[in-house]
Amino acid sequence: MEFEVGNTTLELIQGDITDVEADAIVNAVNSTLLGGSGVDGAIHRKGGPRILEECKRIRATEWPDGLPTGKAVITSGGNLKARYVIHTVGPVWLGGFHVEAELLKQAYRNTLKLAVSKGLKTVAFPSISTGAYGYPIEEASRIAIGTVKAFLEKEDRLERVIFVLFSERDFEVYLKAAKT
Numbered sequence: 001m002e003f004e005v006g007n008t009t010l011e012l013i014q015g016d017i018t019d020v021e022a023d024a025i026v027n028a029v030n031s032t033l034l035g036g037s038g039v040d041g042a043i044h045r046k047g048g049p050r051i052l053e054e055c056k057r058i059r060a061t062e063w064p065d066g067l068p069t070g071k072a073v074i075t076s077g078g079n080l081k082a083r084y085v086i087h088t089v090g091p092v093w094l095g096g097f098h099v100e101a102e103l104l105k106q107a108y109r110n111t112l113k114l115a116v117s118k119g120l121k122t123v124a125f126p127s128i129s130t131g132a133y134g135y136p137i138e139e140a141s142r143i144a145i146g147t148v149k150a151f152l153e154k155e156d157r158l159e160r161v162i163f164v165l166f167s168e169r170d171f172e173v174y175l176k177a178a179k180t
């Protein structure tokens with residue numbers, strides 16, 4: 001399903017993000033940048049060791065104490081079809097009484113800003129924070145879609161932003177958010 005937002009096409013698909021051809025796919029990581037389960041595990045498995053080597057270098061140079069929640073960094077895509085991987089840390093869901101919503105917005109916004117600053121044209125996102133980090137997906141989908149749309153209304157250098165939802169249910173939830 002596709003939507004036009006300013007000059008950019010916003011697309012929602014169901015599938016595995018490691019199969020997506022885009023300038024960058026986005027990885028939902030933890031602060032260590034050293035790997036994990038879920039989409040992170042899948043990206044490192046298919047992308048090969050080069051991605052982890054670059055993550056280790058980023059830790060050693062830019063972020064010795066780990067990448068803070070809401071921030072984003074970029075590595076090559078290793079053996080993936082995508083040229084780059086943008087790694088961002090979404091918030092752990094703590095009941096909604098903390099700053100989860102703001103941090104989730106920052107993760108999407110900082111990823112898009114980084115993509116634009118590198119001259120990338122196509123970016124594919126997974127559903128950040130709604131797996132191991134437990135963010136309720138209805139709420140997360142509204143924040144994800146709303147934040148991306150608001151960004152694209154002001155920024156016309158991206159050609160296509162894709163949300164890649166892993167399950168049919170997740171896809172339906174995001175579709176509903178995109179239509180409203």
Ligand code: AR6
Nearest residue numbers: 016017028030036037038039040042129130131132133166
């Ligand atoms: N393609 C697209 N989406 C996927 C894929 C895939 N191959 N695999 C899983 N998902 P999660 P989080 C979906 O847990 O909640 C990791 O261990 C999944 O169904 O990957 O941000 C990190 O290292 C869910 O909808 O990320 C961190 O420690 C979504 O991706 C922690 O998990 C996000 O689920 C981050 O937790």
